[in-house]
Amino acid sequence: MSELRTTETSPPWEGLEGTDRHAACLVAARAGDRQALNILVAELSPVVWHVARGNGLDRPTAEDVVQTVWLALLRHLDRLQEPRALVGWLVVTTRHEAQRSWRANRNQVPLSAELAEQLPTESWLPEDEAVRVDRDKRLWAAFSRLTHRCQELLRLTVFNGRADYRAVAESLAMPRGSIGPTRGRCLDSLRAQLDSEGGSR
């Protein structure tokens, strides 16, 4: 398909941003456009990665889960009813895979979704050499004690920036008006953790 396209015809996602762009890519990907699929992978893999990490997976397991989620999407390309819901599907599927990995790798009783949200993660530190600065260590330790829900939300809102609240709300299935206050409470928790560490600011 894509190879038949002349140079004068721009791809349907060109000039679009955010959810519109990704919906256009998904529609093209369904029609067999591999370039559109690769754009989705390039632009949305960081979201999948941060949801996996925010849900307590170590880095190697998060890498596998990112791949598993994209491979799973291949079969779902035609089944996603609403192309604009792609990010939401990726987030939900990643959470599901993260819980599954917890079960499989740690031989634990599966966490209920509610419990998983409330449970502070253990310190899944990135490679030691990456966290060599003391201030980074304190920040990382404080962040790791936040709930999964807070870690996920803070990672995604940093990633997306403030203007994308609506997209974040859609992907996290949160009422739009609750993103700001929830994020505020998560930041308060983070600040309290940092302060109790002796302050890093």
Add this chain to the structure above:
Amino acid sequence: MTDVDPRDDDYRWQDTAISAGLDRLVHVLDAPPADLVERVQFAIALENLDVEVARWERAGSFAGVRGDRPGTVTFTVDHLTVMVSFTPTGGRHRIDGWLVPPGQHTVEVRVSDHDSTTTQADDGGRFVLADVPAGTTQILVHLESVHGEPSRTIVTPTLML
């Protein structure tokens, strides 16, 4: 996307030290691996997209096999387990595998920047690929058709070998 909802207005945004710290955490300390996108793009560059994903089981002593170490990796999907062991042979690999339950399925090994290598499992589910190039590697199992039904394809995430 650029409209600002007053409900989002929040003094905490003014906390630049925390914001800078979070930004550093997400974009520097815990950024995705540099080659992740490339690996995913390789993993999904399949002829047939109607595939089932086998998950990497990391439990046990073989957990986290990475890099150039020999080891055994197990992938599972609902109705099939794929066990593979890798033995380095001077920059390349010998792959010994076992499908459970057994079946004379076609096993394809994709390595990035190389042609696929294909073999068929024996009736005990065992297969050997004696000489596979090193690199980002993915295993596909094309299930043998039963009763003339269209066969399915199982794919694994990629390994770095």
